[in-house]
Amino acid sequence: MNKYIQFYIGTLLLILFASCETIVEVGLPDNKIQAETVFEDINTARSVLAGAYTNLRDQSLLSGERNSVGYLLSLYTDELAISYDPQGTSVIFDIHNNTLLPINDRVQSIWTSSYSHIYVINSLILGLEHSEKLPVSEKSSLLGESYLLRSLYYYYLTNLFGDIPLVTTLDYQINTKIKKTKHIDVLKFVEEDLLKSLELLKYEYRNAERVFPNKAVVELMLAKTYLLMNRNEEAATVSKKVIDNPLYLFEPDLKKVFKKTSLGTLWQYNLNNNRGATGEALNYTWFTLPPSSAMMTESLLSSFSATDSRKIEWVKTDKLNGQSWSHPHKYKNADRNSVNPDENSILFRIEEAYFIYAEALANLDRVSDAIPFINKTRQRAGLQLLPTDLTKEEFVGEMLEEAKREFFTEHGHRFFDLKRNNKLNILEKTKPNWEAKHALFPYPEKEILLNPNLLPNNEGY
Numbered sequence: 001m002n003k004y005i006q007f008y009i010g011t012l013l014l015i016l017f018a019s020c021e022t023i024v025e026v027g028l029p030d031n032k033i034q035a036e037t038v039f040e041d042i043n044t045a046r047s048v049l050a051g052a053y054t055n056l057r058d059q060s061l062l063s064g065e066r067n068s069v070g071y072l073l074s075l076y077t078d079e080l081a082i083s084y085d086p087q088g089t090s091v092i093f094d095i096h097n098n099t100l101l102p103i104n105d106r107v108q109s110i111w112t113s114s115y116s117h118i119y120v121i122n123s124l125i126l127g128l129e130h131s132e133k134l135p136v137s138e139k140s141s142l143l144g145e146s147y148l149l150r151s152l153y154y155y156y157l158t159n160l161f162g163d164i165p166l167v168t169t170l171d172y173q174i175n176t177k178i179k180k181t182k183h184i185d186v187l188k189f190v191e192e193d194l195l196k197s198l199e200l201l202k203y204e205y206r207n208a209e210r211v212f213p214n215k216a217v218v219e220l221m222l223a224k225t226y227l228l229m230n231r232n233e234e235a236a237t238v239s240k241k242v243i244d245n246p247l248y249l250f251e252p253d254l255k256k257v258f259k260k261t262s263l264g265t266l267w268q269y270n271l272n273n274n275r276g277a278t279g280e281a282l283n284y285t286w287f288t289l290p291p292s293s294a295m296m297t298e299s300l301l302s303s304f305s306a307t308d309s310r311k312i313e314w315v316k317t318d319k320l321n322g323q324s325w326s327h328p329h330k331y332k333n334a335d336r337n338s339v340n341p342d343e344n345s346i347l348f349r350i351e352e353a354y355f356i357y358a359e360a361l362a363n364l365d366r367v368s369d370a371i372p373f374i375n376k377t378r379q380r381a382g383l384q385l386l387p388t389d390l391t392k393e394e395f396v397g398e399m400l401e402e403a404k405r406e407f408f409t410e411h412g413h414r415f416f417d418l419k420r421n422n423k424l425n426i427l428e429k430t431k432p433n434w435e436a437k438h439a440l441f442p443y444p445e446k447e448i449l450l451n452p453n454l455l456p457n458n459e460g461y
Contacts, residue, residue: 039127042138048124049142052149053212055117057269057345061156062411064269064279064345067109069156071283071294073412076100076438078430080294080409083325098433102445102461110160111444114153118167119175121150126170144200148218151193155225158186159416162440162458165451179453187229194222203247209260209344211270216245220266220348223356228420236360242266242353243373250350250376254313257349258330259342264350271344275336278345284327284409285334289320296326296408299430303404309382310405328409347411351377355403359396359421367395374399377406396421437461 039045056062061069074080075096082096091104100107128134128143157164166181166189181189201215219238226235242248249263256262271278286293296315304311316329333340354373361370368388374395375385386398400417407413418424419439427434437460448454 039131040133042134045124045128045131045134045138045142048120048127049145052117052120052124052146055113055120056149056152058272059113060117060153061110061114062152062347065283067106067113068279069110069160069412069415070280070409072106072110073415074409075294077414077418078297078299078427079404079414080300081297082294083290083292098431098435098438100438100442102442102448102457104442104444107441108444108446110441111157111447114157115165115167118150118153119170121146121153122168123170125150140200141202141206144197144218145213147193147197147200148213148221151190151197151221151225154186154193155190155221156412158183158190159228159412159419160441161443165454176451177453178451184229187225190225191222191229194218194225198222203245209270210265210268211344213267216242216247217267217348220353220356223353223360227356227360230363232360232363236357236364239353239357239360242350243357248350250354250380252380254309254380258346260344261342262346262349265346266348266350268344268346271340276338276340277334277336278331278340278343280328280345280409281331281334281343282336284329284331286318286325286327287334289318289325290323291318291325291327294327296328297430300404300408301326303401305383307382308405309380314408330409351406355399355406358399362392362395362399365392367392370395370399374402377402381405396423400426435460 039048058065059067061067064070071080072095075082075092076098080096082092091106094100094104095106125143125146128139128146131139134142154164154166162183163180164183164186165175165178166186167175167178169175197218198215201213201218203215205214206212219242223235223239223242226232226238248266251257251262251264257264260268269278275282284293301311301315304315314328314330315326317324317326319325331343331345333343354376358370358373361367361373367390371386371388371390378385386395390398400421400423403417404414407417415424418426424434424439425436437458440458442461443454443457448457
């Protein structure tokens with residue numbers, strides 16, 4: 001046990017000193033933390049988990065910030081474009097132009113932050129598993145959430161990079177030399193973590209605003225994983241559980257979908273106490289014109305019909321000297337210095353379960369059964385409903401276009417949807433430099449130098 005304790009103490013101190021907000025939110029125990037009591041005191045364990053959540057919200061690939069997949073993959077595909085870069089750097093242009101290289105610091109940031117956070121979560125999981133004094137119910141809840149967090153990182157990393165190191169130990173020497181694990185085996189590991197989490201978590205939320213995940217969030221992640229693994233029967237079964245859960249309702253008012261009280265929110269981040277706006281609002285709102293940040297592409301804008309209410313509610317267009325620029329406006333409150341009474345960053349919402357279920361049904365050749373679940377978002381947007389006699393190919397095309405309008409700039413949906421359905425070649429129409437190799441990000445050059453077992457690199461890089 002002693003060698004584990006040394007890792008736990010180091011990790012715990014790292015989190016607590018790096019995340020002062022976590023200390024304020026959770027509170028440290030009054031007694032001095034001794035080696036033999038690490039992960040034996042419930043407040044200490046909660047503090048470590050809270051630090052992992054702070055990492056996810058503020059510094060991860062799912063943060064909603066400029067280093068997140070929501071922003072970067074929207075540029076990488078056909079949702080966002082950049083007019084100019086006031087800092088004069090090329091890393092964002094390389095992502096937008098699909099001229100991505102292993103030296104790109106945004107790719108490095110995704111890799112480094114993810115594995116750093118996984119290390120913390122591994123420490124938490126091993127600490128909880130070895131703990132003998134925590135109340136069983138509390139320990140189960142903390143473990144269940146920890147397994148879910150780890151599955152999130154590995155799900156997105158293997159979607160981006162393909163075969164990746166699967167790190168579960170705290171031994172630095174092993175971790176720096178670890179070999180790659182095949183993409184399908186990473187997904188199997190993700191499934192294992194999610195099944196463990198499913199057994200441990202309940203549907204009841206431990207916070208009224210749903211800022212901590214529950215069992216339904218695990219089910220949604222499991223359905224996403226099964227869909228990616230082409231296990232469509234299981235994807236359909238699990239996603240339908242989420243749809244039928246009475247905790248959630250399909251929010252009928254577009255104005256309320258991205259409000260913290262939305263009926264369809266499964267999991268949302270609470271705001272960083274140091275600012276009064278979500279990462280998405282700060283990321284996509286312009287404070288000067290012409291804009292120095294990303295704008296919506298003509299390809300995305302033209303996909304909305306004149307009668308699509310989402311273009312009215314979720315898109316904002318600014319004009320100067322006869323020129324127009326449009327940007328995502330799902331989150332309205334962009335003043336970092338004011339109190340934000342009604343918005344949090346939404347990570348998962350019920351609409352995704354509808355699309356997963358519909359896609360799984362279509363893959364099972366049940367297109368007519370799938371169509372009503374895509375029509376749900378179309379009806380809310382004021383669009384004509386899809387006919388019931390579509391072929392499978394026609395349905396997939398309509399589904400991807402509807403997902404583009406519904407989930408634009410949300411956590412890389414567009415890239416992952418196209419990739420999963422073998423439709424990334426669609427991007428060749430609007431992205432001149434698009435090649436088949438861009439289905440994967442290159443491994444960061446620094447990581448290859450540190451760990452030669454990452455070679456050979458992803459094909460084409």
